[in-house]
Amino acid sequence: xxxxxxxxxxxxxxxxxxxxxxxxxxxxxxxxxxxxxxxxxxxxxxxxxxxxxxxxxxxxxxxxxxxxxxxxxxxxxxxxxxxxxxxxxxxxxxxxxxxxxxxxxxxxxxxxxxxxxxxxxxxxxxxxxxxxxxxxxxxxxxxxxxxxxxxxxxxxxxxxxxxxxxxxxxxxxxxxxxxxxxxxxxxxxxxxxxxxxxxxxxxxxx
Amino acid sequence: xxxxxxxxxxxxxxxxxxxxxxxxxxxxxxxxxxxxxxxxxxxxxxxxxxxxxxxxxxxxxxxxxxxxxxxxxxxxxxxxxxxxxxxxxxxxxxxxxxxxxxxxxxxxxxxxxxxxxxxxxxxxxxxxxxxxxxxxxxxxxxxxxxxxxxxxxxxxxxxxxxxxxxxxxxxxxxxxxxxxxxxxxxxxxxxxxxxxxxxxxxxxxxxxxxxxxxxxxxxxxxxxxxxxxxxxxxxxxxxxxxxxxxxxxxxxxxxxxxxxxxxxxxxxxxxxxxxxxxxxxxxxxxxxxxxx
Numbered sequence: 108x109x110x111x112x113x114x115x116x117x118x119x120x121x122x123x124x125x126x127x128x129x130x131x132x133x134x135x136x137x138x139x140x141x142x143x144x145x146x147x148x149x150x151x152x153x154x155x156x157x158x159x160x161x162x163x164x165x166x167x168x169x170x171x172x173x174x175x176x177x178x179x180x181x182x183x184x185x186x187x188x189x190x191x192x193x194x195x196x197x198x199x200x201x202x203x204x205x206x207x208x209x210x211x212x213x214x215x216x217x218x219x220x221x222x223x224x225x226x227x228x229x230x231x232x233x234x235x236x237x238x239x240x241x242x243x244x245x246x247x248x249x250x251x252x253x254x255x256x257x258x259x260x261x262x263x264x265x266x267x268x269x270x271x272x273x274x275x276x277x278x279x280x281x282x283x284x285x286x287x288x289x290x291x292x293x294x295x296x297x298x299x300x301x302x303x304x305x306x307x308x309x310x311x312x313x
Numbered sequence: 314x315x316x317x318x319x320x321x322x323x324x325x326x327x328x329x330x331x332x333x334x335x336x337x338x339x340x341x342x343x344x345x346x347x348x349x350x351x352x353x354x355x356x357x358x359x360x361x362x363x364x365x366x367x368x369x370x371x372x373x374x375x376x377x378x379x380x381x382x383x384x385x386x387x388x389x390x391x392x393x394x395x396x397x398x399x400x401x402x403x404x405x406x407x408x409x410x411x412x413x414x415x416x417x418x419x420x421x422x423x424x425x426x427x428x429x430x431x432x433x434x435x436x437x438x439x440x441x442x443x444x445x446x447x448x449x450x451x452x453x454x455x456x457x458x459x460x461x462x463x464x465x466x467x468x469x470x471x472x473x474x475x476x477x478x479x480x481x482x483x484x485x486x487x488x489x490x491x492x493x494x495x496x497x498x499x500x501x502x503x504x505x506x507x508x509x510x511x512x513x514x515x516x517x518x519x520x521x522x523x524x525x526x527x528x529x530x531x532x533x534x535x536x537x538x539x540x541x542x543x544x545x546x547x548x549x550x551x552x553x554x555x556x557x558x559x560x561x562x563x564x565x566x567x568x569x570x571x572x573x574x575x576x577x578x579x580x581x582x583x584x585x586x587x588x589x590x591x592x593x594x595x596x597x598x599x600x601x602x603x604x605x
Contacts, residue, residue, distance in 0.1 A: 108384075108385055108386070109376070109385055109386075112376060112379065112385065113376075116372050116375070116376075117367070117372070120366065120367035120371070120372065121366050121367065124366040124367055125366065142353075143349070143353050144352065144353045144356030144357065144360075144371060145342045145349050145352055145353055145356075147367065147371075148371055148374065148375055148378075151375050152375050152378050152379065155375070155379055155384065156379065156382065156384050159379075159384050159385070224357060225357075225360075225361060228357050228358060228360075228361040229361055231358065231361075232358060232361045232362055235362075247362070250363075251362060251363045251364055251365075252364065272328070275328070276327045276328055276329055277327075279326060279327040279328065279359065279362070279370070280323060280327050282358055282359070282362055283323055283326055283327070283355055283358070286354065286355065286358050290354070
């Protein structure tokens with residue numbers, strides 16, 4: 108199951124991050140995705156927890172594509188989240204036909220709100236990167252710009268994988284420290300990121 | 314924000330969180346909007362650093378979460394016992410005792426000396442471990458059914474809660490001797506029981522009980538629980554009276570043996586509470602060595 112999780116988690120995470128469109132009662136709606144990392148993780152965890160339940164595993168025949176099945180579960184997890192307050196979205200059966208995800212249309216473009224948050228954070232991260240030593244910047248470039256795995260970065264730099272992992276953890280910690288220093292002089296961090304989920308849900312009538 | 318909470322956030326965002334961190338982190342994030350905001354902001358920084366919609370550390374954290382709740386197998390096992398860990402002095406009015414704690418054996422392992430009676434095969438077997446340490450002034454040892462502690466010694470306690478437990482947090486610990494007498498450990502008429510939130514590590518309870526004060530030689534059954542509500546002394550006394558009549562041939566956990574109507578275990582259905590028990594024997598006083 109761990110391999111299944113690793114194989115599909117990025118796709119489902121992107122779905123929950125960027126949102127999806129769906130139809131209900133003949134109307135088109137759009138969930139624009141979770142801005143809150145914790146809410147996204149909560150939904151992502153719940154998706155895989157449900158998918159890996161014994162009953163769900165038995166219900167899946169192993170022949171039909173698994174990814175659409177997971178997307179349907181993820182969609183239902185999202186809709187259940189705010190269904191309690193808004194009895195307006197019908198929920199498909201998790202055990203229903205896998206692959207029947209015609210109403211789930213993943214959007215690949217981030218919303219305007221997400222884009223704004225991202226740009227604000229980019230400035231902070233850019234300043235952090237500018238202050239790093241060349242060796243640290245190289246490691247991060249290899250890892251996150253070129254998208255190379257820790258193992259391959261280790262080979263390229265002549266380091267052990269644990270060394271790369273350790274250096275990366277230290278750099279992440281340094282970024283957290285930099286972020287805290289930045290936020291110490293502003294209330295920004297505690298305000299816009301804590302926007303309630305309700306404000307992140309948008310609907311567009313077709 | 315407390316140092317512990319900040320530390321858990323940092324470990325999660327730097328990819329150093331393990332399954333032990335997850336339960337507490339998730340509970341904190343659900344309950345504390347300020348902590349959630351800080352966590353969310355840090356996660357956004359990691360996403361920006363990685364130029365990814367969702368950061369690798371988030372993916373790793375959810376994997377740890379799925380391990381912690383038992384969805385994924387292969388959660389990192391707790392280190393097997395390799396040595397005794399001395400933990401210092403715990404004091405009570407009666408005196409002080411130096412306690413030695415045995416590191417935990419893997420969760421749920423059969424025949425574990427700390428495995429409470431009635432939990433073998435139970436889905437929450439091993440989720441609550443209790444260890445009673447006997448200190449007679451010449452070293453300490455963990456007590457089990459086959460061991461004894463002299464009446465002139467002191468006992469101390471340690472407990473361990475599995476990270477998969479997300480239910481009741483109110484701790485209770487008491488004993489019932491073979492005469493049916495209740496032995497208050499926590500809470501007592503003078504001390505309230507702690508709320509325990511740490512997971513997957515042995516937690517020494519800052520108490521030592523000198524056996525000569527209230528105990529008598531003979532068998533003592535020790536009951537530990539994590540309950541949905543703070544235990545009251547009245548409910549504790551009723552529970553002890555019920556358990557004193559229990560002949561011990563029922564293989565269910567003591568929380569279930571009390572039954573759903575008992576005040577001490579109110580709202581404990583659906584695995585919300587945990588129970589553990591063990592027993593040991595109090596011996597007569599240690600013979601005094603004749604002077605050489």
